[in-house]
Amino acid sequence: MALLDIRQRTGWLFMAVVVGHILLISTQVATRRGVPVVEALTFGVFAEVQRTTTSGIGSVRDVWQNYFALQQTRQENQQLRTEVAQLRVGLQQERALAEQSRMLQKLLDMKMETPLKTTAAYVIAGAASPDFRTATIDKGTRDGLKPDMAVISPAGVVGRIILPTSRAAKIQLLIDRDAAAGAVTERGRAQGVVVGTGTSLRFDHVSGTADIKVGDRVATSGIEGIYPKGFEIGHIESIERRAGEFSVIIIRPTVEFSSLEAVLVVLTESNLAAPAADDRSDDEGR
Amino acid sequence: MRTAGVLIAIGLALALQTTLARFVVGGTTAIDLVLVTVVYIALTKGPVSGMLAGSLAGLIQDQLSTGVLGIGGLAKSIVGFVVGAIGQQFIISAALPRFVTFIGATAAYQALFMGLYVVLGLRSFPSPWKAIATQALGNAVVGMIAFTIIEALPGVIERRRIGRRSRH
Numbered sequence: 001m002a003l004l005d006i007r008q009r010t011g012w013l014f015m016a017v018v019v020g021h022i023l024l025i026s027t028q029v030a031t032r033r034g035v036p037v038v039e040a041l042t043f044g045v046f047a048e049v050q051r052t053t054t055s056g057i058g059s060v061r062d063v064w065q066n067y068f069a070l071q072q073t074r075q076e077n078q079q080l081r082t083e084v085a086q087l088r089v090g091l092q093q094e095r096a097l098a099e100q101s102r103m104l105q106k107l108l109d110m111k112m113e114t115p116l117k118t119t120a121a122y123v124i125a126g127a128a129s130p131d132f133r134t135a136t137i138d139k140g141t142r143d144g145l146k147p148d149m150a151v152i153s154p155a156g157v158v159g160r161i162i163l164p165t166s167r168a169a170k171i172q173l174l175i176d177r178d179a180a181a182g183a184v185t186e187r188g189r190a191q192g193v194v195v196g197t198g199t200s201l202r203f204d205h206v207s208g209t210a211d212i213k214v215g216d217r218v219a220t221s222g223i224e225g226i227y228p229k230g231f232e233i234g235h236i237e238s239i240e241r242r243a244g245e246f247s248v249i250i251i252r253p254t255v256e257f258s259s260l261e262a263v264l265v266v267l268t269e270s271n272l273a274a275p276a277a278d279d280r281s282d283d284e285g286r
Numbered sequence: 287m288r289t290a291g292v293l294i295a296i297g298l299a300l301a302l303q304t305t306l307a308r309f310v311v312g313g314t315t316a317i318d319l320v321l322v323t324v325v326y327i328a329l330t331k332g333p334v335s336g337m338l339a340g341s342l343a344g345l346i347q348d349q350l351s352t353g354v355l356g357i358g359g360l361a362k363s364i365v366g367f368v369v370g371a372i373g374q375q376f377i378i379s380a381a382l383p384r385f386v387t388f389i390g391a392t393a394a395y396q397a398l399f400m401g402l403y404v405v406l407g408l409r410s411f412p413s414p415w416k417a418i419a420t421q422a423l424g425n426a427v428v429g430m431i432a433f434t435i436i437e438a439l440p441g442v443i444e445r446r447r448i449g450r451r452s453r454h
Contacts, residue, residue: 010334013337014337014363014367017337017338017341017363017367018363018364021341021363024355024359025354025360025406028355042346042350043349043350046300046346046349049297049300050305053301053302053304054305057305057306125305127303127304127350128300128303128304128320128346128351129318129320129347129350129353130303132352162352172352177409178352178353178409197412198417
């Protein structure tokens with residue numbers, strides 16, 4: 001192909017871009033964790049773009065629901081239809097509010113039940129690339145968030161903070177391929193490590209002789225010092241036994257990661273020991 | 287003007303990817319709107335634009351994700367360049383060749399992306415075929431819809447303008 005001819009300007013440009021990327025990758029592979037300042041800066045700036053986009057989409061939806069839809073019905077039967085449409089919109093808003101209240105009530109119940117110091121946050125964006133399972137929440141360092149803080153929801157463990165900026169933070173979801181957590185089955189107390197597969201979870205390093213069966217609940221063991229002990233991760237969905245070896249165990253997460261809206265961030269840092277209940281007084285959760 | 291258009295398209299794709307794509311089919315179907323945009327730019331603007339758009343978009347995606355900075359950028363640069371070069375060598379204006387191009391570009395991107403991670407020993411991808419096939423199909427459908435809308439838009443506007451003039 002003539003375009004790939006290195007003697008041409010395009011060819012040189014292509015080579016320069018490829019070599020540039022390879023050099024960039026090489027520096028990170030050597031140091032493992034890349035360039036945090038640039039990463040933090042880019043993430044911080046883009047979090048604002050995500051916040052604005054989310055807010056813009058909400059406004060467009062509001063304009064559509066509250067103006068164009070009503071305008072169309074007004075043409076058919078202006079007075080009656082407008083009234084019905086307004087009632088419907090009102091009902092939808094009430095339903096949305098009720099649903100939101102239920103969700104927040106669940107979070108509040110959880111906050112009251114857990115002795116950990118937590119703060120509530122809303123999910124404002126998903127992952128920039130489908131190959132990684134991350135999410136962006138609307139709280140950051142000014143709310144006390146720090147890297148490696150656990151993120152939970154009433155359904156179970158969500159993930160951990162990996163990059164907090166002042167007004168937003170990036171969460172690595174537990175189902176991300178690079179995520180892992182120490183875990184234990186509630187019935188047989190079989191210990192292992194839960195790792196993400198991109199869409200679900202795998203329970204690794206479990207002895208082939210361990211007492212486990214399909215349907216067993218799996219919870220955090222707290223052994224890695226990030227996730228608080230005893231929070232639900234999921235249920236064992238399938239087990240592939242190998243004699244004398246580890247079993248291939250698939251876990252169905254209890255958290256519905258595709259519809260996360262609000263979460264709780266555990267403000268206690270790594271190696272947490274559950275603090276006293278009265279430590280919760282300065283919580284800023286919604 | 288052309289550069290600004292490309293930048294806006296990438297920015298829009300990234301914003302939509304992070305805000306809308308997670309809701310598509312329960313958030314499990316991995317449609318890469320940024321890759322769709324890169325392929326579109328490559329097919330319409332040529333290999334250099336495709337490569338630079340792929341490089342920029344991939345690097346931003348890498349930054350916003352948890353992966354190694356540059357792997358997505360390199361994979362998307364190569365895909366952008368090759369798709370642009372193929373677009374210049376062959377006529378890819380009919381629906382089927384475009385569909386095949388999106389499928390091929392997604393497969394190539396995933397092969398490069400996953401291959402680099404595996405070669406560097408950073409990640410493993412046990413049985414990724416279903417995920418790749420789903421993403422390839424999703425990207426192709428979204429790409430075809432995007433092409434149809436963008437190509438039909440000037441004609442629709444023109445017809446409305448003529449219709450308005452004839453009424454006056």
